[in-house]
Amino acid sequence: MEINSKIATLVLGAAFIGTAAHAQSLDDAKTAITAEQYQKAKTMLKNLTVTEATKDENYFYLGWVYLKEDEPDSAKLWFNKGLAVNPKSALNYVGLGAVAHLDKDAAGTTSNFSQALSFTAKKDSKPYVYIGKSYLLVPTGGAIAPADAQAAIDITTKGALVNPKDADILITRGDAELSQLKSTDAYTDFAAALDLNPKSAEADVQQGVLLTYANNYDDAEKQFQAALTIDPNFGPAYREWAETDSRWAAGDPKVATDKSAQAVEEYKKYLSLTDNSVESQMRYADFLIRAKQYTELQNVATALSKSGTTNLRIYRYLGYAAYENKDYANGLTALNKWMTQADPKRIIPDDYVYLGRLQIASGQDSLGMISLQKAYALDSTEVDVLGEVAKSLYAQKKYTQAGDEYALYISKYPKYGFGDLFHEGLSYFFAYDSKDPKADTTLLTKADSAFSRIQQKATQPVPTVALYRAYTNDMKEKDRNNIVGYAKPYYDQYIAIVAAKPAPTDGEKKNLVIAYNYLGAYYEFKAKDDVQASANYTKALAIDPTDSQALDYNKRKGK
Numbered sequence: 001m002e003i004n005s006k007i008a009t010l011v012l013g014a015a016f017i018g019t020a021a022h023a024q025s026l027d028d029a030k031t032a033i034t035a036e037q038y039q040k041a042k043t044m045l046k047n048l049t050v051t052e053a054t055k056d057e058n059y060f061y062l063g064w065v066y067l068k069e070d071e072p073d074s075a076k077l078w079f080n081k082g083l084a085v086n087p088k089s090a091l092n093y094v095g096l097g098a099v100a101h102l103d104k105d106a107a108g109t110t111s112n113f114s115q116a117l118s119f120t121a122k123k124d125s126k127p128y129v130y131i132g133k134s135y136l137l138v139p140t141g142g143a144i145a146p147a148d149a150q151a152a153i154d155i156t157t158k159g160a161l162v163n164p165k166d167a168d169i170l171i172t173r174g175d176a177e178l179s180q181l182k183s184t185d186a187y188t189d190f191a192a193a194l195d196l197n198p199k200s201a202e203a204d205v206q207q208g209v210l211l212t213y214a215n216n217y218d219d220a221e222k223q224f225q226a227a228l229t230i231d232p233n234f235g236p237a238y239r240e241w242a243e244t245d246s247r248w249a250a251g252d253p254k255v256a257t258d259k260s261a262q263a264v265e266e267y268k269k270y271l272s273l274t275d276n277s278v279e280s281q282m283r284y285a286d287f288l289i290r291a292k293q294y295t296e297l298q299n300v301a302t303a304l305s306k307s308g309t310t311n312l313r314i315y316r317y318l319g320y321a322a323y324e325n326k327d328y329a330n331g332l333t334a335l336n337k338w339m340t341q342a343d344p345k346r347i348i349p350d351d352y353v354y355l356g357r358l359q360i361a362s363g364q365d366s367l368g369m370i371s372l373q374k375a376y377a378l379d380s381t382e383v384d385v386l387g388e389v390a391k392s393l394y395a396q397k398k399y400t401q402a403g404d405e406y407a408l409y410i411s412k413y414p415k416y417g418f419g420d421l422f423h424e425g426l427s428y429f430f431a432y433d434s435k436d437p438k439a440d441t442t443l444l445t446k447a448d449s450a451f452s453r454i455q456q457k458a459t460q461p462v463p464t465v466a467l468y469r470a471y472t473n474d475m476k477e478k479d480r481n482n483i484v485g486y487a488k489p490y491y492d493q494y495i496a497i498v499a500a501k502p503a504p505t506d507g508e509k510k511n512l513v514i515a516y517n518y519l520g521a522y523y524e525f526k527a528k529d530d531v532q533a534s535a536n537y538t539k540a541l542a543i544d545p546t547d548s549q550a551l552d553y554n555k556r557k558g559k
Contacts (some may be wrong), residue, residue: 316334
Protein backbone atom coordinates (compact mmCIF):
# COMPACT_ATOMS: atom_id res chain seq x y z
CA MET A 1 0.00 0.00 0.00
CA GLU A 2 1.45 3.38 -1.03
CA ILE A 3 0.50 5.06 2.24
CA ASN A 4 2.87 8.00 1.99
CA SER A 5 1.58 9.00 -1.44
CA LYS A 6 -1.98 8.72 -0.23
CA ILE A 7 -1.25 10.91 2.78
CA ALA A 8 0.40 13.45 0.50
CA THR A 9 -2.66 13.40 -1.76
CA LEU A 10 -4.83 13.96 1.30
CA VAL A 11 -2.84 17.03 2.32
CA LEU A 12 -3.18 18.54 -1.17
CA GLY A 13 -6.87 17.70 -1.24
CA ALA A 14 -7.43 19.30 2.14
CA ALA A 15 -6.79 22.74 0.67
CA PHE A 16 -9.65 22.26 -1.78
CA ILE A 17 -11.91 20.86 0.95
CA GLY A 18 -11.13 23.94 3.04
CA THR A 19 -12.28 26.34 0.32
CA ALA A 20 -15.51 24.40 -0.15
CA ALA A 21 -16.25 24.16 3.55
CA HIS A 22 -17.72 27.68 3.65
CA ALA A 23 -20.84 26.32 2.02
CA GLN A 24 -21.12 23.37 4.35
CA SER A 25 -23.20 23.26 7.50
CA LEU A 26 -22.95 21.71 10.95
CA ASP A 27 -25.30 18.96 9.75
CA ASP A 28 -22.84 18.13 6.98
CA ALA A 29 -20.05 17.88 9.55
CA LYS A 30 -22.17 15.64 11.80
CA THR A 31 -22.92 13.40 8.80
CA ALA A 32 -19.18 13.15 8.15
CA ILE A 33 -18.57 12.18 11.79
CA THR A 34 -21.17 9.40 11.61
CA ALA A 35 -19.52 8.18 8.40
CA GLU A 36 -16.15 8.26 10.23
CA GLN A 37 -14.78 10.83 7.81
CA TYR A 38 -12.98 12.52 10.65
CA GLN A 39 -10.46 14.57 8.68
CA LYS A 40 -13.24 15.94 6.51
CA ALA A 41 -15.34 16.72 9.60
CA LYS A 42 -12.43 18.52 11.27
CA THR A 43 -11.86 20.67 8.20
CA MET A 44 -15.53 21.65 8.12
CA LEU A 45 -15.76 22.30 11.85
CA LYS A 46 -12.59 24.35 12.07
CA ASN A 47 -14.00 26.52 9.32
CA LEU A 48 -17.32 26.79 11.16
CA THR A 49 -15.59 27.93 14.36
CA VAL A 50 -14.38 30.88 12.31
CA THR A 51 -17.49 31.62 10.21
CA GLU A 52 -19.91 30.87 13.07
CA ALA A 53 -17.64 31.63 16.00
CA THR A 54 -20.45 32.19 18.50
CA LYS A 55 -22.11 28.81 17.94
CA ASP A 56 -20.95 26.59 20.80
CA GLU A 57 -22.04 23.35 19.10
CA ASN A 58 -19.32 23.76 16.47
CA TYR A 59 -16.67 23.54 19.18
CA PHE A 60 -18.29 20.51 20.79
CA TYR A 61 -18.44 18.45 17.61
CA LEU A 62 -14.86 19.38 16.76
CA GLY A 63 -13.79 18.23 20.22
CA TRP A 64 -15.82 15.06 19.77
CA VAL A 65 -13.88 14.20 16.61
CA TYR A 66 -10.65 14.46 18.59
CA LEU A 67 -12.12 12.14 21.22
CA LYS A 68 -12.97 9.61 18.51
CA GLU A 69 -9.35 9.86 17.39
CA ASP A 70 -8.17 9.10 20.94
CA GLU A 71 -6.76 12.59 21.47
CA PRO A 72 -8.53 13.74 24.67
CA ASP A 73 -6.17 16.65 25.37
CA SER A 74 -6.98 18.29 22.04
CA ALA A 75 -10.66 17.54 22.59
CA LYS A 76 -10.62 19.26 25.99
CA LEU A 77 -9.13 22.38 24.41
CA TRP A 78 -12.09 22.70 22.03
CA PHE A 79 -14.70 21.96 24.68
CA ASN A 80 -13.29 24.76 26.81
CA LYS A 81 -13.39 27.09 23.80
CA GLY A 82 -17.04 26.18 23.39
CA LEU A 83 -17.70 27.08 27.02
CA ALA A 84 -15.88 30.38 26.55
CA VAL A 85 -18.39 31.16 23.80
CA ASN A 86 -21.35 29.93 25.87
CA PRO A 87 -20.73 29.20 29.59
CA LYS A 88 -24.04 27.32 29.69
CA SER A 89 -23.26 25.01 26.76
CA ALA A 90 -24.67 21.62 27.81
CA LEU A 91 -22.86 19.71 25.06
CA ASN A 92 -19.44 21.13 25.91
CA TYR A 93 -19.92 20.13 29.54
CA VAL A 94 -20.73 16.66 28.22
CA GLY A 95 -17.42 16.81 26.34
CA LEU A 96 -15.49 17.65 29.51
CA GLY A 97 -17.27 14.79 31.26
CA ALA A 98 -16.21 12.45 28.46
CA VAL A 99 -12.56 13.52 28.86
CA ALA A 100 -12.81 12.99 32.63
CA HIS A 101 -14.29 9.55 32.01
CA LEU A 102 -11.36 8.58 29.78
CA ASP A 103 -9.03 9.90 32.49
CA LYS A 104 -10.83 7.65 35.01
CA ASP A 105 -11.81 10.73 36.98
CA ALA A 106 -15.16 9.59 38.38
CA ALA A 107 -15.84 12.81 40.29
CA GLY A 108 -15.06 14.97 37.25
CA THR A 109 -17.23 12.75 35.05
CA THR A 110 -20.26 13.01 37.34
CA SER A 111 -19.80 16.74 37.98
CA ASN A 112 -19.57 17.69 34.31
CA PHE A 113 -22.46 15.45 33.24
CA SER A 114 -24.64 16.89 36.01
CA GLN A 115 -23.74 20.42 34.96
CA ALA A 116 -24.58 19.53 31.37
CA LEU A 117 -28.04 18.27 32.30
CA SER A 118 -28.68 21.36 34.42
CA PHE A 119 -28.25 23.47 31.26
CA THR A 120 -30.21 21.13 28.97
CA ALA A 121 -33.45 22.42 27.49
CA LYS A 122 -36.60 20.52 28.40
CA LYS A 123 -37.02 18.60 25.12
CA ASP A 124 -33.37 18.47 24.07
CA SER A 125 -32.21 14.86 23.96
CA LYS A 126 -28.77 15.45 22.41
CA PRO A 127 -26.88 15.79 25.73
CA TYR A 128 -28.39 12.45 26.81
CA VAL A 129 -27.19 10.86 23.57
CA TYR A 130 -23.64 12.10 24.02
CA ILE A 131 -23.45 11.29 27.72
CA GLY A 132 -24.41 7.76 26.70
CA LYS A 133 -21.76 7.73 23.96
CA SER A 134 -19.22 9.10 26.45
CA TYR A 135 -19.66 6.14 28.75
CA LEU A 136 -18.95 3.88 25.79
CA LEU A 137 -15.65 5.59 24.95
CA VAL A 138 -12.58 3.51 25.81
CA PRO A 139 -8.89 3.90 24.96
CA THR A 140 -7.84 2.02 21.82
CA GLY A 141 -7.72 -1.70 22.60
CA GLY A 142 -9.84 -1.37 25.73
CA ALA A 143 -13.21 -2.90 26.59
CA ILE A 144 -16.41 -1.28 27.83
CA ALA A 145 -16.88 -2.02 31.53
CA PRO A 146 -20.30 -3.40 32.54
CA ALA A 147 -20.86 -0.47 34.91
CA ASP A 148 -20.18 2.04 32.13
CA ALA A 149 -22.50 0.20 29.74
CA GLN A 150 -25.24 0.26 32.37
CA ALA A 151 -24.67 3.99 32.94
CA ALA A 152 -25.08 4.53 29.19
CA ILE A 153 -28.29 2.48 29.20
CA ASP A 154 -29.67 4.43 32.16
CA ILE A 155 -28.96 7.90 30.72
CA THR A 156 -30.27 7.05 27.24
CA THR A 157 -33.41 5.60 28.79
CA LYS A 158 -33.97 8.99 30.42
CA GLY A 159 -33.25 10.65 27.09
CA ALA A 160 -35.86 8.48 25.38
CA LEU A 161 -38.46 9.88 27.78
CA VAL A 162 -37.36 13.42 26.89
CA ASN A 163 -37.64 12.75 23.15
CA PRO A 164 -39.13 9.37 22.17
CA LYS A 165 -38.56 10.15 18.47
CA ASP A 166 -34.76 10.51 18.66
CA ALA A 167 -33.34 7.52 16.76
CA ASP A 168 -29.81 8.35 17.99
CA ILE A 169 -30.91 7.71 21.57
CA LEU A 170 -32.05 4.21 20.63
CA ILE A 171 -28.91 3.44 18.59
CA THR A 172 -26.68 4.54 21.48
CA ARG A 173 -28.65 2.48 23.98
CA GLY A 174 -28.50 -0.47 21.59
CA ASP A 175 -24.71 -0.06 21.35
CA ALA A 176 -24.45 -0.20 25.14
CA GLU A 177 -26.66 -3.29 25.29
CA LEU A 178 -24.71 -4.94 22.49
CA SER A 179 -21.42 -4.37 24.33
CA GLN A 180 -22.77 -6.56 27.14
CA LEU A 181 -24.31 -9.11 24.75
CA LYS A 182 -27.87 -8.14 25.68
CA SER A 183 -28.89 -9.20 22.21
CA THR A 184 -32.69 -9.05 22.50
CA ASP A 185 -32.66 -5.54 23.99
CA ALA A 186 -30.15 -4.33 21.41
CA TYR A 187 -32.17 -5.75 18.52
CA THR A 188 -35.32 -4.07 19.84
CA ASP A 189 -33.60 -0.67 20.00
CA PHE A 190 -31.93 -0.92 16.58
CA ALA A 191 -35.22 -2.01 15.00
CA ALA A 192 -37.07 0.84 16.71
CA ALA A 193 -34.42 3.28 15.46
CA LEU A 194 -35.01 2.05 11.90
CA ASP A 195 -38.75 2.50 12.37
CA LEU A 196 -38.11 6.13 13.35
CA ASN A 197 -35.54 6.66 10.62
CA PRO A 198 -35.73 4.04 7.84
CA LYS A 199 -32.75 5.69 6.14
CA SER A 200 -30.41 5.19 9.09
CA ALA A 201 -27.46 3.31 7.61
CA GLU A 202 -25.93 3.35 11.11
CA ALA A 203 -28.83 1.34 12.58
CA ASP A 204 -28.61 -1.22 9.77
CA VAL A 205 -24.88 -1.62 10.38
CA GLN A 206 -25.41 -2.13 14.11
CA GLN A 207 -28.01 -4.81 13.43
CA GLY A 208 -25.37 -6.48 11.28
CA VAL A 209 -22.89 -6.33 14.16
CA LEU A 210 -25.51 -7.93 16.38
CA LEU A 211 -25.86 -10.81 13.89
CA THR A 212 -22.07 -11.14 13.73
CA TYR A 213 -21.95 -11.59 17.51
CA ALA A 214 -24.47 -14.41 17.04
CA ASN A 215 -22.14 -15.97 14.41
CA ASN A 216 -24.85 -15.45 11.78
CA TYR A 217 -22.41 -14.15 9.22
CA ASP A 218 -24.56 -14.53 6.09
CA ASP A 219 -27.38 -12.40 7.50
CA ALA A 220 -24.88 -9.92 8.93
CA GLU A 221 -23.51 -9.34 5.43
CA LYS A 222 -27.04 -8.77 4.13
CA GLN A 223 -27.51 -6.12 6.81
CA PHE A 224 -24.31 -4.33 5.77
CA GLN A 225 -25.48 -4.48 2.17
CA ALA A 226 -28.79 -2.94 3.26
CA ALA A 227 -26.89 -0.05 4.86
CA LEU A 228 -24.93 0.45 1.65
CA THR A 229 -28.18 0.49 -0.32
CA ILE A 230 -29.24 3.45 1.82
CA ASP A 231 -25.86 5.13 1.49
CA PRO A 232 -23.29 3.54 -0.88
CA ASN A 233 -20.58 5.73 0.65
CA PHE A 234 -21.20 4.79 4.28
CA GLY A 235 -17.72 3.58 5.18
CA PRO A 236 -18.53 2.00 8.60
CA ALA A 237 -20.58 -0.65 6.77
CA TYR A 238 -17.40 -1.86 5.06
CA ARG A 239 -15.44 -1.64 8.32
CA GLU A 240 -17.91 -3.85 10.17
CA TRP A 241 -18.15 -6.14 7.15
CA ALA A 242 -14.36 -6.52 7.35
CA GLU A 243 -14.59 -7.30 11.07
CA THR A 244 -17.29 -9.89 10.34
CA ASP A 245 -15.27 -11.63 7.65
CA SER A 246 -12.21 -11.62 9.92
CA ARG A 247 -14.23 -13.29 12.69
CA TRP A 248 -15.70 -15.72 10.16
CA ALA A 249 -12.20 -16.64 8.98
CA ALA A 250 -11.04 -17.27 12.56
CA GLY A 251 -13.93 -19.62 13.26
CA ASP A 252 -14.11 -21.63 10.04
CA PRO A 253 -10.88 -23.06 8.57
CA LYS A 254 -12.71 -23.91 5.33
CA VAL A 255 -13.17 -20.24 4.46
CA ALA A 256 -10.28 -18.77 6.45
CA THR A 257 -8.06 -17.86 3.51
CA ASP A 258 -10.81 -16.31 1.36
CA LYS A 259 -12.49 -14.45 4.21
CA SER A 260 -9.21 -13.08 5.56
CA ALA A 261 -8.38 -11.68 2.11
CA GLN A 262 -11.91 -10.28 1.71
CA ALA A 263 -11.68 -8.64 5.14
CA VAL A 264 -8.55 -6.73 4.17
CA GLU A 265 -10.14 -5.58 0.89
CA GLU A 266 -13.30 -4.47 2.69
CA TYR A 267 -11.25 -2.49 5.15
CA LYS A 268 -9.36 -0.82 2.31
CA LYS A 269 -12.74 0.11 0.83
CA TYR A 270 -13.65 1.62 4.19
CA LEU A 271 -10.45 3.67 4.10
CA SER A 272 -11.20 4.91 0.60
CA LEU A 273 -14.68 6.05 1.71
CA THR A 274 -13.48 7.84 4.82
CA ASP A 275 -10.46 10.08 4.30
CA ASN A 276 -7.46 7.73 4.32
CA SER A 277 -5.90 10.07 6.84
CA VAL A 278 -3.27 9.09 9.38
CA GLU A 279 -6.08 8.54 11.88
CA SER A 280 -7.92 6.23 9.47
CA GLN A 281 -4.72 4.32 8.81
CA MET A 282 -4.34 3.86 12.55
CA ARG A 283 -7.85 2.45 12.77
CA TYR A 284 -6.80 0.10 9.98
CA ALA A 285 -3.81 -0.88 12.10
CA ASP A 286 -6.14 -1.70 15.02
CA PHE A 287 -8.13 -3.92 12.68
CA LEU A 288 -4.99 -5.68 11.44
CA ILE A 289 -4.09 -6.55 15.04
CA ARG A 290 -7.51 -8.14 15.55
CA ALA A 291 -7.23 -9.91 12.18
CA LYS A 292 -3.67 -11.10 13.00
CA GLN A 293 -2.38 -9.68 9.71
CA TYR A 294 1.03 -8.81 11.12
CA THR A 295 3.02 -8.43 7.89
CA GLU A 296 0.54 -5.86 6.61
CA LEU A 297 0.50 -4.25 10.07
CA GLN A 298 4.25 -3.77 10.00
CA ASN A 299 4.05 -2.26 6.51
CA VAL A 300 1.32 0.17 7.56
CA ALA A 301 3.02 1.11 10.84
CA THR A 302 6.40 1.62 9.16
CA ALA A 303 4.84 3.91 6.55
CA LEU A 304 3.01 5.85 9.25
CA SER A 305 6.23 6.30 11.22
CA LYS A 306 7.75 7.97 8.15
CA SER A 307 4.74 10.20 7.43
CA GLY A 308 5.67 12.92 9.91
CA THR A 309 2.76 12.22 12.27
CA THR A 310 3.43 12.78 15.96
CA ASN A 311 0.94 10.22 17.28
CA LEU A 312 2.96 7.89 19.50
CA ARG A 313 0.47 5.04 19.08
CA ILE A 314 2.29 4.14 15.87
CA TYR A 315 5.06 2.70 18.04
CA ARG A 316 2.58 0.34 19.67
CA TYR A 317 1.77 -1.04 16.24
CA LEU A 318 5.45 -1.30 15.31
CA GLY A 319 6.17 -3.17 18.54
CA TYR A 320 3.30 -5.64 18.16
CA ALA A 321 4.03 -6.33 14.50
CA ALA A 322 7.78 -6.68 14.99
CA TYR A 323 7.26 -9.27 17.73
CA GLU A 324 4.91 -11.34 15.60
CA ASN A 325 7.35 -11.08 12.68
CA LYS A 326 10.30 -12.06 14.94
CA ASP A 327 11.99 -8.68 14.57
CA TYR A 328 12.63 -8.52 18.31
CA ALA A 329 15.27 -5.78 18.52
CA ASN A 330 13.24 -3.24 16.54
CA GLY A 331 10.06 -4.31 18.30
CA LEU A 332 11.57 -3.73 21.73
CA THR A 333 12.89 -0.30 20.72
CA ALA A 334 9.48 0.74 19.35
CA LEU A 335 7.42 -0.53 22.26
CA ASN A 336 9.79 0.94 24.85
CA LYS A 337 9.29 4.30 23.15
CA TRP A 338 5.51 3.91 23.38
CA MET A 339 5.60 2.77 27.01
CA THR A 340 7.92 5.52 28.22
CA GLN A 341 6.54 8.47 26.27
CA ALA A 342 2.79 7.85 26.01
CA ASP A 343 0.36 9.15 28.61
CA PRO A 344 0.18 6.37 31.24
CA LYS A 345 -3.62 6.42 30.90
CA ARG A 346 -3.22 5.25 27.29
CA ILE A 347 -1.28 2.12 28.26
CA ILE A 348 -3.37 -1.07 28.05
CA PRO A 349 -2.69 -4.61 29.36
CA ASP A 350 -1.76 -5.90 25.89
CA ASP A 351 1.09 -3.37 25.82
CA TYR A 352 2.62 -5.12 28.81
CA VAL A 353 1.95 -8.51 27.20
CA TYR A 354 3.91 -7.60 24.09
CA LEU A 355 6.61 -5.79 26.05
CA GLY A 356 7.09 -8.91 28.18
CA ARG A 357 7.25 -11.17 25.14
CA LEU A 358 9.77 -8.91 23.43
CA GLN A 359 11.90 -8.73 26.58
CA ILE A 360 11.93 -12.51 26.97
CA ALA A 361 12.71 -12.99 23.27
CA SER A 362 15.59 -10.54 23.70
CA GLY A 363 17.05 -12.42 26.67
CA GLN A 364 15.62 -10.09 29.33
CA ASP A 365 13.66 -12.86 31.05
CA SER A 366 13.32 -11.28 34.48
CA LEU A 367 12.03 -8.00 33.06
CA GLY A 368 9.75 -9.92 30.71
CA MET A 369 8.12 -11.85 33.52
CA ILE A 370 7.52 -8.63 35.46
CA SER A 371 5.82 -7.11 32.41
CA LEU A 372 3.64 -10.19 31.84
CA GLN A 373 2.63 -10.27 35.50
CA LYS A 374 1.78 -6.57 35.26
CA ALA A 375 -0.53 -7.37 32.32
CA TYR A 376 -2.30 -10.01 34.40
CA ALA A 377 -2.57 -7.67 37.39
CA LEU A 378 -4.25 -5.06 35.16
CA ASP A 379 -6.55 -7.55 33.44
CA SER A 380 -7.21 -10.95 34.98
CA THR A 381 -8.62 -12.19 31.67
CA GLU A 382 -5.05 -12.16 30.29
CA VAL A 383 -4.63 -15.66 31.71
CA ASP A 384 -2.49 -16.92 28.84
CA VAL A 385 0.41 -14.76 30.02
CA LEU A 386 0.66 -16.93 33.14
CA GLY A 387 1.62 -19.80 30.86
CA GLU A 388 4.30 -17.64 29.28
CA VAL A 389 5.68 -16.72 32.70
CA ALA A 390 5.74 -20.39 33.67
CA LYS A 391 7.55 -21.30 30.44
CA SER A 392 10.16 -18.60 31.06
CA LEU A 393 10.73 -19.75 34.66
CA TYR A 394 11.12 -23.33 33.45
CA ALA A 395 13.68 -22.24 30.85
CA GLN A 396 15.62 -20.50 33.61
CA LYS A 397 15.50 -23.72 35.69
CA LYS A 398 13.57 -21.96 38.45
CA TYR A 399 11.57 -25.13 38.81
CA THR A 400 9.61 -24.59 42.02
CA GLN A 401 8.41 -21.18 40.81
CA ALA A 402 7.68 -22.63 37.37
CA GLY A 403 5.58 -25.41 38.89
CA ASP A 404 3.59 -22.92 40.96
CA GLU A 405 3.04 -20.70 37.92
CA TYR A 406 1.92 -23.63 35.77
CA ALA A 407 -0.46 -24.70 38.55
CA LEU A 408 -1.93 -21.17 38.72
CA TYR A 409 -2.24 -20.99 34.93
CA ILE A 410 -4.01 -24.36 34.76
CA SER A 411 -6.40 -23.37 37.55
CA LYS A 412 -7.35 -20.16 35.71
CA TYR A 413 -7.36 -21.27 32.07
CA PRO A 414 -9.94 -23.90 31.11
CA LYS A 415 -8.27 -24.55 27.73
CA TYR A 416 -4.94 -25.68 29.14
CA GLY A 417 -3.33 -28.65 27.40
CA PHE A 418 -1.66 -31.88 28.44
CA GLY A 419 1.68 -30.20 27.75
CA ASP A 420 0.95 -27.63 30.46
CA LEU A 421 0.13 -30.36 32.99
CA PHE A 422 3.23 -32.29 31.96
CA HIS A 423 5.46 -29.24 32.46
CA GLU A 424 3.85 -28.59 35.84
CA GLY A 425 4.79 -32.13 36.83
CA LEU A 426 8.30 -31.84 35.37
CA SER A 427 8.86 -28.53 37.17
CA TYR A 428 8.11 -30.03 40.57
CA PHE A 429 10.01 -33.21 39.70
CA PHE A 430 13.19 -31.30 38.81
CA ALA A 431 12.72 -28.99 41.81
CA TYR A 432 13.17 -31.95 44.18
CA ASP A 433 16.79 -32.52 45.22
CA SER A 434 17.14 -36.23 46.01
CA LYS A 435 20.60 -35.64 47.50
CA ASP A 436 19.23 -33.29 50.14
CA PRO A 437 17.95 -35.24 53.17
CA LYS A 438 15.74 -32.29 54.03
CA ALA A 439 14.27 -31.95 50.53
CA ASP A 440 10.56 -31.08 50.42
CA THR A 441 8.74 -34.30 49.53
CA THR A 442 5.54 -32.36 48.79
CA LEU A 443 7.22 -31.43 45.50
CA LEU A 444 7.06 -35.09 44.49
CA THR A 445 3.43 -35.27 45.54
CA LYS A 446 2.64 -32.25 43.38
CA ALA A 447 4.56 -33.71 40.45
CA ASP A 448 2.79 -37.05 40.69
CA SER A 449 -0.59 -35.31 40.96
CA ALA A 450 0.04 -33.40 37.71
CA PHE A 451 1.17 -36.55 35.88
CA SER A 452 -1.81 -38.46 37.27
CA ARG A 453 -4.28 -35.91 35.89
CA ILE A 454 -2.89 -36.43 32.40
CA GLN A 455 -3.47 -40.19 32.57
CA GLN A 456 -6.99 -39.60 33.91
CA LYS A 457 -7.89 -37.28 31.04
CA ALA A 458 -6.05 -39.07 28.19
CA THR A 459 -8.01 -41.48 26.01
CA GLN A 460 -5.24 -44.04 26.52
CA PRO A 461 -2.22 -44.20 28.86
CA VAL A 462 0.73 -42.03 27.82
CA PRO A 463 4.03 -43.95 28.10
CA THR A 464 6.21 -40.94 28.96
CA VAL A 465 3.82 -39.94 31.72
CA ALA A 466 3.79 -43.48 33.12
CA LEU A 467 7.59 -43.38 33.14
CA TYR A 468 7.73 -40.05 34.98
CA ARG A 469 5.20 -41.25 37.53
CA ALA A 470 7.54 -44.15 38.08
CA TYR A 471 10.57 -41.85 38.38
CA THR A 472 8.71 -39.57 40.77
CA ASN A 473 7.62 -42.39 43.05
CA ASP A 474 11.02 -44.06 42.76
CA MET A 475 12.57 -40.91 44.27
CA LYS A 476 10.49 -41.50 47.40
CA GLU A 477 12.53 -44.63 48.03
CA LYS A 478 15.27 -43.70 50.49
CA ASP A 479 17.01 -47.10 50.48
CA ARG A 480 17.02 -49.45 47.50
CA ASN A 481 17.91 -52.33 49.83
CA ASN A 482 14.84 -51.53 51.91
CA ILE A 483 12.55 -50.91 48.97
CA VAL A 484 8.84 -50.13 49.49
CA GLY A 485 7.58 -50.39 45.90
CA TYR A 486 6.00 -47.00 45.35
CA ALA A 487 7.05 -46.98 41.70
CA LYS A 488 6.19 -50.60 40.86
CA PRO A 489 2.70 -50.09 39.33
CA TYR A 490 4.00 -47.32 37.07
CA TYR A 491 7.02 -49.28 35.81
CA ASP A 492 4.65 -52.22 35.20
CA GLN A 493 2.38 -49.88 33.24
CA TYR A 494 5.26 -48.47 31.20
CA ILE A 495 6.48 -51.97 30.29
CA ALA A 496 2.96 -53.00 29.25
CA ILE A 497 2.50 -49.93 27.06
CA VAL A 498 5.84 -50.38 25.28
CA ALA A 499 5.31 -54.13 24.90
CA ALA A 500 2.12 -53.43 22.96
CA LYS A 501 4.13 -51.54 20.32
CA PRO A 502 5.64 -53.29 17.26
CA ALA A 503 9.22 -52.45 18.30
CA PRO A 504 10.66 -50.18 21.02
CA THR A 505 12.86 -47.21 20.10
CA ASP A 506 16.41 -46.90 21.41
CA GLY A 507 15.18 -44.45 24.05
CA GLU A 508 12.43 -46.83 25.12
CA LYS A 509 14.96 -49.64 25.40
CA LYS A 510 17.03 -47.59 27.85
CA ASN A 511 13.90 -46.83 29.86
CA LEU A 512 12.96 -50.53 29.87
CA VAL A 513 16.34 -51.38 31.40
CA ILE A 514 15.62 -48.90 34.22
CA ALA A 515 12.15 -50.40 34.70
CA TYR A 516 13.39 -54.04 34.76
CA ASN A 517 16.17 -53.16 37.22
CA TYR A 518 13.67 -51.49 39.55
CA LEU A 519 11.41 -54.55 39.41
CA GLY A 520 14.39 -56.83 39.92
CA ALA A 521 15.31 -54.93 43.08
CA TYR A 522 11.68 -54.97 44.24
CA TYR A 523 11.39 -58.75 43.90
CA GLU A 524 14.84 -59.32 45.39
CA PHE A 525 14.57 -57.11 48.47
CA LYS A 526 10.85 -56.53 49.06
CA ALA A 527 8.98 -59.57 47.72
CA LYS A 528 11.89 -62.00 48.37
CA ASP A 529 11.07 -63.70 45.08
CA ASP A 530 14.31 -64.69 43.37
CA VAL A 531 12.50 -66.24 40.41
CA GLN A 532 10.86 -62.92 39.50
CA ALA A 533 13.99 -60.95 40.43
CA SER A 534 16.13 -63.09 38.12
CA ALA A 535 13.56 -62.86 35.32
CA ASN A 536 13.56 -59.06 35.39
CA TYR A 537 17.34 -58.72 35.60
CA THR A 538 17.62 -61.16 32.72
CA LYS A 539 15.30 -58.96 30.63
CA ALA A 540 17.46 -55.96 31.45
CA LEU A 541 20.59 -57.82 30.28
CA ALA A 542 18.84 -58.95 27.13
CA ILE A 543 18.54 -55.28 26.16
CA ASP A 544 21.92 -54.14 27.56
CA PRO A 545 24.39 -56.96 28.30
CA THR A 546 26.69 -54.46 30.02
CA ASP A 547 24.13 -53.23 32.56
CA SER A 548 25.96 -53.09 35.90
CA GLN A 549 22.95 -53.50 38.21
CA ALA A 550 21.79 -56.72 36.55
CA LEU A 551 25.36 -58.02 36.35
CA ASP A 552 25.84 -57.31 40.07
CA TYR A 553 22.74 -59.39 40.82
CA ASN A 554 24.11 -62.34 38.85
CA LYS A 555 27.44 -61.95 40.63
CA ARG A 556 25.75 -61.99 44.03
CA LYS A 557 23.83 -65.09 43.06
CA GLY A 558 26.91 -66.79 41.64
CA LYS A 559 25.62 -66.84 38.09
